[in-house]
Amino acid sequence: MPILDAHALEFFSRSPEQTRRLGMRLGGLLQSGDLICLQGDLGAGKTTLVQGMAQGWGAMDAVSSPTFVLVNTYRRPDANQLFHFDAYRVESLGEAEELDMDTLLAQGPLMVEWPERVEPILPAERLWVWLEYESEEHRAMRFAACGKRYETLLDDLRRELYGVD
Ligand SMILES: Nc1ncnc2c1ncn2[C@@H]1O[C@H](COP(=O)(O)OP(=O)(O)OP(=O)(O)O)[C@@H](O)[C@H]1O
């Protein structure tokens, strides 16, 4: 994990519900073009956070781990789309390149699990989230903004969570 600075935020979750609530706050702030990278071991809570983000964003569809396809698409009544890419099973960067993340990002926000597996082809500007297992129901999370848009996003999230700058 990187050293904490002004462009980072730490959060400690004590339950899956708390992780989902945090995700909802973040999801409500997402715009088309936003890239959210979720790094953490199996069971760290990446998909749980995605469930909250999709709900906060307004998705009508239930979140599941992409299995047969690498990317799940969730829709909103206004026809906007939210993309969920799980890079766990990606076998090569070429395979990931075929997904054409730039085209996805032009159409909606994109959340990526196991982003470290495809890091060389990810846009440099993004919100990176590290999730760490602490104990059965406890998870530590650290958010780091790379780029102006994500500094703003993190400031807005901080304000939503704590009501201060
Ligand atoms: N504080 C917490 N936050 C998130 N999940 C938690 C928490 N406490 C317990 N859990 C449990 O841990 C599990 C997290 O699973 P989840 O599918 O979100 O992990 P993941 O990081 O997506 O794993 P994978 O790499 O397999 O996709 C769930 O069963 C959830 O209920």
Ligand SMILES: [Mg+2]
């Ligand atoms: Mg998952």
